[in-house]
Amino acid sequence: MNNKVQDLLLDQTKTQLWYLVDEYNYGGANKAHADFLGLNKKDLENANLYDSLSKEEAELCVKGNKQVFKTKENTYTQEWVQNYKGEKKLLSITKSPIIDSSGNVEFVTCSAEDITEKREYETRLKENEELFREITENMQDMVALTDKYGYFVYAGPSHESALGYKPENLTGKNVLDFVHPDDFEWMVEEYQQFLQSLNPKKVEYRYLHADGYYLWLETIGNVIYDGYGNVKWVVFSSRDITEHKELEDKLQDYTNELERLNETREIFTDILRHDLLNPVGIVKGYANLLYKKETDESKLKILDKMINNNERAIELIENAGNLARIDCMDNIEFNRFDIGEIIDEVIDGMRFSMYEKNIDIIFVNNGPYYANLNLMIEQAFTNLINNSIKYNPENSGIKVEIFDDIDYWKVQIKDEGPGIPEEDKKYIFDRFKRGEGKKVSGKGIGLAIVQKIVDIHKGSVGVEDNPDGKGSMFWVKLKKSNT
Numbered sequence: 312m313n314n315k316v317q318d319l320l321l322d323q324t325k326t327q328l329w330y331l332v333d334e335y336n337y338g339g340a341n342k343a344h345a346d347f348l349g350l351n352k353k354d355l356e357n358a359n360l361y362d363s364l365s366k367e368e369a370e371l372c373v374k375g376n377k378q379v380f381k382t383k384e385n386t387y388t389q390e391w392v393q394n395y396k397g398e399k400k401l402l403s404i405t406k407s408p409i410i411d412s413s414g415n416v417e418f419v420t421c422s423a424e425d426i427t428e429k430r431e432y433e434t435r436l437k438e439n440e441e442l443f444r445e446i447t448e449n450m451q452d453m454v455a456l457t458d459k460y461g462y463f464v465y466a467g468p469s470h471e472s473a474l475g476y477k478p479e480n481l482t483g484k485n486v487l488d489f490v491h492p493d494d495f496e497w498m499v500e501e502y503q504q505f506l507q508s509l510n511p512k513k514v515e516y517r518y519l520h521a522d523g524y525y526l527w528l529e530t531i532g533n534v535i536y537d538g539y540g541n542v543k544w545v546v547f548s549s550r551d552i553t554e555h556k557e558l559e560d561k562l563q564d565y566t567n568e569l570e571r572l573n574e575t576r577e578i579f580t581d582i583l584r585h586d587l588l589n590p591v592g593i594v595k596g597y598a599n600l601l602y603k604k605e606t607d608e609s610k611l612k613i614l615d616k617m618i619n620n621n622e623r624a625i626e627l628i629e630n631a632g633n634l635a636r637i638d639c640m641d642n643i644e645f646n647r648f649d650i651g652e653i654i655d656e657v658i659d660g661m662r663f664s665m666y667e668k669n670i671d672i673i674f675v676n677n678g679p680y681y682a683n684l685n686l687m688i689e690q691a692f693t694n695l696i697n698n699s700i701k702y703n704p705e706n707s708g709i710k711v712e713i714f715d716d717i718d719y720w721k722v723q724i725k726d727e728g729p730g731i732p733e734e735d736k737k738y739i740f741d742r743f744k745r746g747e748g749k750k751v752s753g754k755g756i757g758l759a760i761v762q763k764i765v766d767i768h769k770g771s772v773g774v775e776d777n778p779d780g781k782g783s784m785f786w787v788k789l790k791k792s793n794t
Contacts, residue, residue, distance in 0.1 A: 322352075327402070327423040334376040335360055338418055347425075349395020368392060379406045380416050389426070401427045453528075453549040459506060459542040461485045473551050475521025486547070491517035491525050505532055506542055515552065527556040595621045643685050643767060647792050650688075650720055651678030654711060657692045664700050672696070674711040680720045681792040684768065688789070691764040691772075694757040695724050695785050702728035703782070710779070719770070719788040727782040736774050765789075 321328055322342040329340035340355040348355075348363055360369040371390065379386050386406045391399050402423040411417040453473055456465040462485050466478040490498050494516040505512045511533045517525040530549040537543040598621060602614045658672050665672060699709045707727040714721045731739060740762040765772040770789045777784045 327421075327425075329355065329421050331376055331406075331419040331421065332357070334373050334380055337363065344423070347394050347400075365393065375404075375406065376419065379408050379419050383408050383410060383416055400425050401430050453547075455481075455486070455547045455549070457486055457545045457547065459545065461487050461502060461545075464544065474518065474526070489519040491519070493517070506534060506545070508534070515556075518549075526551050527553045591621060591624055595625065643687075645683040645685055645768075647681055648684045648686075648688075649678050650680040650682055650684075650713060650722065650789065651676040653684075653689050654692055654696075654713075654722070657689060657696055658711070660693070661696060661700060664697070668700065668703065668705045668707075670700055670703055670705070670707055670709060672709045672711060676713075678713070680713050682720060682768075682789045683792045684789070687764050688768065691761045691787065692722070694761050695787070698757060699724055699726035699728065699783075699785070702726065704728070716788060719790055722787045722789070723784055724786070725777045725779060725782065725784045727777070727780070730776060730781065730783050731774060739774060740772065761787075 318341075324341070325343055327341070327344035327347055329344045330338045332338040337355045337358045337360070339357075340352060342352060345352045345355055350363065355363060360372055363369075364372060375386060375388060385408070388404050390402055390404055392402050393399055403426045404421065404423045406419050406421050408416045408419050453469045454467040455463060455470070457463055462483060463481045466476070466481040468478055470476050470478055470481060487495065487498060487502065498514070498516055501512070501514055511531050513529065513531045515527060515529050518528045520526055528549045529552045530547050532548075533546045534542055535544040535546060595618070598614055598618050602611065602618060605611050605614060654674060655676060658674060661672075664670075696709070696711070703709060703726050709727075710723075710725040712723045712725075714723065740758045762772055765787055768789055770787060772785070772787045775784045775786070776782075
């Protein structure tokens with residue numbers, strides 16, 4: 312190979328090449344080194360270092376050259392050198408002495424690589440590693456880095472406080488080796504699916520503590536790929552959710568207990584509505600039969616009390632059964648009904664009670680008054696109107712009105728009864744409370760049913776003094792139906 316071809320090849324490389332004839336003088340250089348210094352190749356042939364470099368850099372270079380010529384050994388250094396643009400570049404410089412037949416250094420060959428960007432990358436990488444460690448060491452969650460096979464590359468310090476393992480003792484071990492045997496098989500499948508997923512994946516499983524018991528962990532994993540799209544690392548962030556899982560178990564036990572109690576309550580409701588009503592109904596029949604045949608006044612008074620208390624018992628059982636039935640209802644359906652038509656039907660069903668006390672109910676139906684209702688609302692109006700009939704004096708009246716109250720229909724039932732003391736109004740709809748005034752049949756259960764039904768309809772109910780005079784005014788608000 313002739314010298315011209317050799318020079319051409321040397322000038323094609325980006326590596327800076329030159330040789331020194333002694334400690335102070337170039338012998339020659341390739342194009343890359345000349346370009347770095349902002350000179351021509353010929354300018355460096357037999358040129359003095361002090362003429363080509365700054366004084367500071369020339370002195371540093373001469374010092375290194377003397378070492379090579381003296382020791383006759385290769386040297387490797389990293390030096391910051393200023394190029395012709397005034398930019399400081401970090402060069403990796405190798406100097407190799409060429410020994411002649413007499414054992415003397417004939418000349419020294421030099422090569423240099425610009426490693427400025429590499430150093431900057433290494434510096435950033437180191438800073439990122441330090442930042443990563445600082446973040447992970449201050450996190451409560453357990454952070455771990457594994458290879459694609461699940462072997463620990465890094466484990467954060469939280470592993471020791473949470474699981475009892477020193478991070479350095481986890482390196483090289485597989486994360487799946489600590490999984491509970493009952494969770495192992497499906498966790499292996501989850502892990503394989505996870506490696507093929509592009510999105511973070513969350514799993515809950517049991518993990519072995521260093522002391523031999525298992526904890527529940529919630530782990531979020533994220534795959535890190537290399538430049539070729541292959542799995543490089545897997546980052547895991549885990550936290551102890553044992554208390555949470557124990558609470559879930561307790562809630563599930565509580566739910567199961569509620570379901571059992573609900574079943575018991577449904578059985579009790581059936582007992583109330585059927586088994587208890589049957590014998591009480593038989594007593595009522597015999598008492599009425601004796602009353603019709605008896606002529607003794609003292610016995611008639613006793614029978615009268617028996618019949619009245621029997622009727623109260625029947626009402627109590629019916630109301631308690633209705634309340635329990637409502638409490639047990641699931642998947643309540645609502646349909647569009649006219650409140651006015653429902654009240655008309657309720658009043659029509661009470662004609663006998665009205666006739667017995669000569670009570671007149673005034674209701675002008677100017678509807679329709681549409682609302683989304685369940686037919687149980689009829690029971691609420693039945694209880695309210697029946698309550699008014701019960702406490703109204705004979706030869707009196709009850710007035711039922713429906714008003715437009717913006718988004719609601721307001722139903723008002725005004726009676727001429729004894730009224731309700733102010734201090735008792737707040738208790739009258741409570742299931743197990745009653746006021747201090749006249750005893751209420753059924754101990755308020757009838758009105759408690761009203762409250763429950765109205766609550767289910769997301770409405771409101773209340774009682775006030777009758778604004779038209781003596782008695783009370785019960786009212787119910789139900790949301791209008793737009794469609």
